[in-house]
Amino acid sequence: xxxxxxxxxxxxxxxxxxxxxxxxxxxxxxxxxxxxxxxxxxxxxxxxxxxxxxxxxxxxxxxxxxxxxxxxxxxxxxxxxxxxxxxxxxxxxxxxxxxxxxxxxxxxxxxxxxxxxxxxxxxxxxxxxxxxxxxxxxxxxxxxxxxxxxxxxxxxxxxxxxxxxxxxxxxxxxxxxxxxxxxxxxxxxxxxxxxxxxxxxxxxxxxxxxxxxxxxxxxxxxxxxxxxxxxxxxxxxxxxxxxxxxxxxxxxxxxxxxxxxxxxxxxxxxxxxxxxxxxxxxxxxxxxxxxxxxxxxxxxxxxxxxxxxxxxx
Amino acid sequence: xxxxxxxxxxxxxxxxxxxxxxxxxxxxxxxxxxxxxxxxxxxxxxxxxxxxxxxxxxxxxxxxxxxxxxxxxxxxxxxxxxxxxxxxxxxxxxxxxxxxxxxxxxxxxxxxxxxxxxxxxxxxxxxxxxxxxxxxxxxxxxxxxxxxxxxxxxxxxxxxxxxxxxxxxxxxxxxxxxxxxxxxxxxxxxxxxxxxxxxxxxxxxxxxxxxxxxxxxxxxxxxxxxxxxxxxxxxxxxxxxxxxxxxxxxxxxxxxxxxxxxxxxxxxxxxxxxxxxxxxxxxxxxxxxxxxxxxxxxxxxxxxxxxxxxxxx
Numbered sequence: 001x002x003x004x005x006x007x008x009x010x011x012x013x014x015x016x017x018x019x020x021x022x023x024x025x026x027x028x029x030x031x032x033x034x035x036x037x038x039x040x041x042x043x044x045x046x047x048x049x050x051x052x053x054x055x056x057x058x059x060x061x062x063x064x065x066x067x068x069x070x071x072x073x074x075x076x077x078x079x080x081x082x083x084x085x086x087x088x089x090x091x092x093x094x095x096x097x098x099x100x101x102x103x104x105x106x107x108x109x110x111x112x113x114x115x116x117x118x119x120x121x122x123x124x125x126x127x128x129x130x131x132x133x134x135x136x137x138x139x140x141x142x143x144x145x146x147x148x149x150x151x152x153x154x155x156x157x158x159x160x161x162x163x164x165x166x167x168x169x170x171x172x173x174x175x176x177x178x179x180x181x182x183x184x185x186x187x188x189x190x191x192x193x194x195x196x197x198x199x200x201x202x203x204x205x206x207x208x209x210x211x212x213x214x215x216x217x218x219x220x221x222x223x224x225x226x227x228x229x230x231x232x233x234x235x236x237x238x239x240x241x242x243x244x245x246x247x248x249x250x251x252x253x254x255x256x257x258x259x260x261x262x263x264x265x266x267x268x269x270x271x272x273x274x275x276x277x278x279x280x281x282x283x284x285x286x287x288x289x290x291x292x293x294x295x296x297x298x299x300x301x302x303x304x305x306x307x308x309x310x311x312x313x
Numbered sequence: 314x315x316x317x318x319x320x321x322x323x324x325x326x327x328x329x330x331x332x333x334x335x336x337x338x339x340x341x342x343x344x345x346x347x348x349x350x351x352x353x354x355x356x357x358x359x360x361x362x363x364x365x366x367x368x369x370x371x372x373x374x375x376x377x378x379x380x381x382x383x384x385x386x387x388x389x390x391x392x393x394x395x396x397x398x399x400x401x402x403x404x405x406x407x408x409x410x411x412x413x414x415x416x417x418x419x420x421x422x423x424x425x426x427x428x429x430x431x432x433x434x435x436x437x438x439x440x441x442x443x444x445x446x447x448x449x450x451x452x453x454x455x456x457x458x459x460x461x462x463x464x465x466x467x468x469x470x471x472x473x474x475x476x477x478x479x480x481x482x483x484x485x486x487x488x489x490x491x492x493x494x495x496x497x498x499x500x501x502x503x504x505x506x507x508x509x510x511x512x513x514x515x516x517x518x519x520x521x522x523x524x525x526x527x528x529x530x531x532x533x534x535x536x537x538x539x540x541x542x543x544x545x546x547x548x549x550x551x552x553x554x555x556x557x558x559x560x561x562x563x564x565x566x567x568x569x570x571x572x573x574x575x576x577x578x579x580x581x582x583x584x585x586x587x588x589x590x591x592x593x594x595x596x597x598x599x600x601x602x603x604x605x606x607x608x609x610x611x612x613x614x615x616x617x618x619x620x621x622x623x624x625x626x
Binding site for chain 2: 175206215236238239252255259273279301302306
């Protein structure tokens, strides 16, 4: 599949940070930045810009805050034209500060929001656009939203200057037919905006669903190295790059950083396809119950887990 | 997705046996048989009926031969209406003997063949149908076949009494558009026959591609417990059963046998998504080079493996 407009965002540091409270070493972040630069990936997402009031220092590593200085420290000396993205939770915005874009290493701010917080997301998007940043609005957990409310939110976002709105399958619930439905729904209600795809791999469909989004003209797609991300993780970047036939991409630096860093890391922290995440995904539930049970002695008691949560939420 | 005609075949013992030379214990085979029976899966494939001349005893476990007596031994005393399938390689047929179906525990014989051996497959299918067995013809590695030759083979199979012909993505190369193409091609050239789907998980697309087959009226679909199978493995049965909304299915016995047997087994033998299989899949190559490198000290040197095999075959 080749379409020049398709851009790829790597969310390794950001979504992966949800597993280890954002305690990645500078060496690792630097290696990822360097490899994605060489691979010609379009965007790297460094983490969240969280409020220190909501997320007290000491509980989290640097990539929970993504201060401009921290970003400048890890990219220092690496010649790169990759764009840097950070994420902000619309419902947890307090004193986060953003310098004007020309005084910051950040290029893009992605605003994660639930439908109920869409007004906060739009306010924040307006503020970031005014400062010169590219912005995205990522509407989470749409598989669990009332479609009437979702459409109302989309119609509001349509009037805001943000360039990209994401279809986010937070629970890893969708299969291809639903992806097609939502991408088309977003296109109908967001004329002129780019549609993004962020999929979770609970049912081993993150890559397939990303392809489905691309087939329906989604042009900003997320992946992560070896699929790292909370729970079952994300669309594996290595598969996505193999699929996109844009000759600018180079897969070898990606394979190298996976073998050097992700395989050893997978021995320390857990992500990827596991039965409890498949269960919550297939039941259209948040993975929190699966994450919790994976931290107990009963982490492999799948049948008991299933019978416990089936029909609960 | 609900369609009464959709039948599910579990190939845990057969495709899983390719990893351990078919040395599964009777206890394990019996547990799988029992759990699939309780889950109301339609078929269980026990292994291959191989010639002892080509596959000398001593090198392989019982499930390389699937003698009627071995099957009767493991199913003894379990009340079940699951159908039993065995596989035969058309290009390695010698003295394999089949009793008439009413004297055998076997219900179905699946004939695996390459396009070049289609005449052997048809001869064998005729023989098995005459003995009263249900038969399938599984045409392997079609992603690497000349389509003109494939169509000629399909037109020959169309004249044979076999009821089902499988689309087999042996290399784990296809994405949904190719699945649609081949299912429709098979339907065009095999009027009245059921189309089967057997997918490999090299690129994490086995489940997605099986769904795609189902969407285009494939009605016999393969899965395996926790996706076990050679290399990257197969479509995970647990996902497939979660997707098929036929109320007869019961997922809990499947989850139980996975937690009791497959998770410990995964510590002993290797299958599932790994970068070398993703590489051979994306390059439309047989996984043999990936299987070989996984048995060396360099099993995680992905970049080197990629640059070595890229463009070789």
